[in-house]
Amino acid sequence: MSVITEQDIIDSVAGACQYISYYHPTDFVEGMVEAYEKEQSESAKNAIGQILINSKMCAMGHRPLCQDTGSINIFVKVGLNAKLDISRELEDILNDGVAKGYTDPDNTLRFSVVSDPAGERKNTKNNTPAVIHMSVDNSDKIDITVAAKGGGSENKSKFAVLNPSDSIYDWVMDNVRQMGAGWCPPGILGIGIGGNPEKSMLLAKESLMDHVDIHELKARGPQNALEELRLKLYEDINKVGIGAQGLGGVTTVLDVKILDYPCHAASLPVAMIPNCAATRHIHFELDGNGAAKFEKPDLDIWPDLEIPMDTVKKVNIEDLTKENLSQFKSGDTLLLSGKILTARDAAHKKIVEYKNAGKPLPNGVELKDRFIYYVGPVDPVRDEKVGPAGPTTSTRMDKFTKDMMEIGIMGMIGKAERKQPTIDLIKEYKSTYLIATGGAAYLISQSIKDAKIVAFEELGMEAIYEFEVKDMPVTVAVDTEGVSIHTTGPAKWRTI
Template sequence: MAAIAQEDLACSIAEALQFVSHHHPADFVQALRRAHAAETHPPARAAIEQLLVNSRLSALGRRPLCQDTGVAQVFVRKGCGVQLFRRDGAPPRSLQAVADEAVRRAYCDPANPLRATMVSDPLGRRLNTRDNTPAVVHCELVAGSELEVLVVAKGGGGDVKARFATLNPSDSVADWVLQQLPGMGAGWCPPGILGLGIGGTPEQAMLLAKLSLFEPIDIQELRARGAGHPEEALRLDLYERVNRLGIGAQGLGGLSTVLDVKLKTAPCHAATIPVALIPNCAATRYLRLKLDGSGPARIEMPSPALWDGIPDRFDVPDAVRVNLDSLERADVARWRIGQTLLLSGKVLTARDAAHKRLVDLLQRGEPLPVELRGRVVYYVGPVDAVGDEAVGPAGPTTATRMDKFVEPLLQHTGLLAMIGKAERGPDAVASIVRHGAAYLAATGGAAYLLSKAIRSARVVAFEDLGMEAIHEFELADFPVTVAVDSTGETIYRHLTTPVWLKPA
């Protein structure tokens, strides 16, 4: 029998959440390095380089890899010989209560505050819980006297792309997966891991897919030795075929869409093959812990050699420098897809809530609280600043969520360009062409690196929206890729149907 204090469990989960906020798993960094060395497509190679620089800077600065610091997910394997107790003698609390305490402590840590994501009342007011609680807790009772805990911070960009289907026994699982990838877009910030759950019941398949993501990356070893059973053969087949799609890093094209394909299986009904698909993004964050009653779990720090040779800044010699404070539509018209721009000057931020308010004001014929004519808007919800930071980690959010607001803003405000991540839908691209605007892609998962290019930040409208308020950032050499230019050319050819429209 092992007696484990709930205080030690809460402390371990909290420390793990803080650790994974700024540390990639070592195998993920190594896989990124291999992908960078092999990449020949300049926009994709630049994106992977930014992810590597960001990984190094985040580990050194102990600040979040991504502004979306994730939903806290805690998977517990509790040995039947484990007894949980409280040191103060009070009755033990539920695992949910212990995990929520840990999340509250981790996400509200003043030394490294993490952005709260969770909202209550999903069909009603959707109020932010302010501390990222509740955690998502799963518990499995197993033999033995150990307590194993898998702590995950899972960003929304990956989970929102989850897919499920019940296939017929004669259907091809590989073909189904290949059919899903283009429609998933790039909002899950590839290159990353694809997790598959095959078999069981629908909810079991989804859980298997999620858990498969947190196994070591070993696809290169598997490629070297060859498949030994059908599961390995499927992994190899999908790895090769997915990467041949040409989606690439951040959807910009190139060789590496996935760094590995993982899967877990379970017995299922004879008439079905339940299949779940969940991707893990370029902000892969998880840690496994063991508690035996001797105190909180010990977290091993990775060797600094993991980042040897990775620079502390991103530099592109042939990048085009852009002064946002004097930007004109004629300048935007000269941009072409695939170009790297380094932006300096003032930019406004806005996400979903701010966009809705702006468009509602336009529809009512009321004045806007900010002047958008001749400006650029960045889709971002930053982490709170600490110390002498102008702003905390501030990477892009998925642009497609703002697609329905593009036409009214471009038509009525004179907005010149937008910055986000992933592809735009055909209606948004058509609006960009119609109004001679452009869409620029920043690297999702490189939030701390990008925040280094923000020299000042202030709230200028909708302060009540918190991280979704409209800020004005002062940029200095902020890196972006021209993703949709004013002629309608789009770099996301493998994700969307290009809209080859010309201005009237």
């Protein structure tokens, strides 16, 4: 019998981490192409187009689809008849594979995992440990699925124990309406029903690893209650009108997946986990014939698209003042050129601490009249000025917005909606909020012509950078009058 070695496992997991960082699953690309072709909302169609352009660029350039290269989830099924040549815990071997994949110098990936989550929250510097789920069967192989899940979509996960008489459909629809766009739609919605609390969450996560096949189900018709629920949710979620990036449109989900498990008669555990526009997972088996080999997808599955320029306004940031921001209205597409600063959660916290202490920021950094981009970029390789640098979810910065407005920032760039108090502040201070497309990180990075850390270098990817950008694509999400595209867009396309 062939032997499965430690090195086979390490190399396979490392190769999988690299592969999924720059290749979307083929079925997902095909679903996105279909969504692009049928989209009627100009803003949403442009966003899907950017995601597809980014996806093809990443496939060709072998760089990450999203700056949030995710935390790793591994599903492992070990055959009881498999012959293993390992001398350590399998979990340690799998984590060595993750570390090797994330530290590959040819395609460095962002380290997002922190230890001591309720305390120091210190970055582990190699994106380990992975979240590993193990089971066994009677085969002579090891079956492995590796998935990378970004924080934006994971943070939108929902769980509840319903009464047996409650409607799962109503619970899901209510939560989808509240979920907003921070999970970067269009994507896939995974639902787990039954078991107990932890089992239903696991089912929801596992369901996301399945192929996009909703149209096959629609063509043949549902054959049981779960399929009926799946199809009804798919159709009705898309009627809510959230659309790509929350801009309003006809496609919010490409598919809805459901797995179930028997449960206690007195309970109905239900979990919901979305997978974003950077859906990333791959399945492989090890049978003793060496490390897994992953086939390159055919580049012909991606259409040749370009960002439409007929309605785009080119903007020189250096020419902007608070007084002339009012020329830009919610829904406008802009190409920004000039210098912007970056700041995420940790940097915002430090900025407020410095403000409250009456201290100037390090190195003479001034925020007044500057645009702040919510981003934690991937480290550059070769001749890059910066690695993939797409936006992070903006609502996490809402708690800091009043302080930032008092400092005098010009505006903010991020992704997804803002809460109403933040919108009110934008209107009060005659500021603006712009969004870049989540899931288009490599495309966005091509517009960054120079990048340097200017403060808080110890924060790693959360340090304050100064980016010099040329024609960076953004959409006006909240204008100086407080009009939000994330309110007006979905309202226009809502049919349910």
